[in-house]
Amino acid sequence: MHKAGIADEIRERIRRGGVFDGLIPCETAHIVIDLQNGFMGKGQVMEVPMARTIVPNVNRISAALRAAGGSVVFTQHTVDDEAIRTWPIFFEHFCGRKRRTSYIEAFTAGSQGHALWPELDVAHEDLVILKSRFGAFVPGSSDLHVRLQERGIDTLIISGTLSHVCCDATARDAMMMNYKVFFITDANATTTDAEHGATLTGLASAFCDVRDTQSILGLIATA
Template sequence: MHRVFIPEEVIAQVEAQRGKVNRYESISGPNTALLVIDLQNVFMLPGMPIEVPATRGIVPNVNRLADAVRKAGGRVIWVKMSLQGQTDEWSAFFATDPRPSSLAELQPGSQGFELHAALDVRPEDTILVKKRFSAFIQGSSDVDQVLRAAGVDTIVIAGTVTNVCCESSARDAMMLNYRVVFVADATAALSDAEHNATLVNMVRVFADVRRTDEVIEILSRSRA
């Protein structure tokens, strides 16, 4: 798990700007969805082409969050990345970063595409597929429609990669008027530096940065 570090000067600047660091002191369980981003074998199994070793350490926290959100009456959504048919649609990216082994493992039916076996995925949960780093960008997935139809206004972000798909999804969700909670110890990147750079971006503008225990405590208060 990452050593979480947000510089004191950032905290001070955020407090001076808006009077507090954390944006949300309450979360309505029935209006909340946990979005677990890309915890697929391709990122989690040793030796996979885009392995992120830190993902394996966040699984207990992700499962705890999922349990807490369900108990609070919220939704758990497992988001999977697919690159099927994307080399043409996303040609500007793949022309300079072809990644053939990653492409092969992010095709439906491959081992890499599947969710990791240690995740506590329940029958009542939702599994969605996205085609871009952000789940919310137009044409990537139907997550926005699913959330709005369910009356969701608050999104809790967990998963990987912190500074790629998690950050992209959090930014776009905030811009679409969702309340975003970014869980510092339930997201994973390739390095502490990359992980913490995203946390700085989140706390400054895009999300309420919390730890797993804090999110669970806030959700439990909503049930009282």
């Protein structure tokens, strides 16, 4: 797993007890971001090797929250014709021409790359949400906000990949939509320690309560 890499002044703030005192499980959802074959499998177009190491922690959080009466949500990064048409800035400038075709094929619904990683524990009551942008809360990206509000959710636990892209984007928007957000240091992963550490520092400074898996399990257990 990544070294946490949080800036010293932010780390000191976390040591003082975090942002939130606790959580109410039935009002909490564990949002598992994009742990799909296209990001997880060896040799895949967007392989994030470190993401394979966080799966046990992701499963532990999901199991604990389910048992306490909370919700678990899996998002799947999804490319379709509408996404390509309405998001040309990404597909034409950031995706890269050489990788574009492979990327689209990998994350088209129904493809092997689009499927959730088989080592994830997914229960029948969990939600699976398709999203067409990095952030799940961007208008038009998904119906995540509506589905969470239907369940009375006001607190989110964020895990998944990539820390500094989809996980970061979802966490920031969630806080600005007035969700309490926990971002888990050892249940998120990206391509380098530097990118992961910068993400944790930025989120801890103004957006999220940044904790490790053991800490969030403790909050769930004592709720």
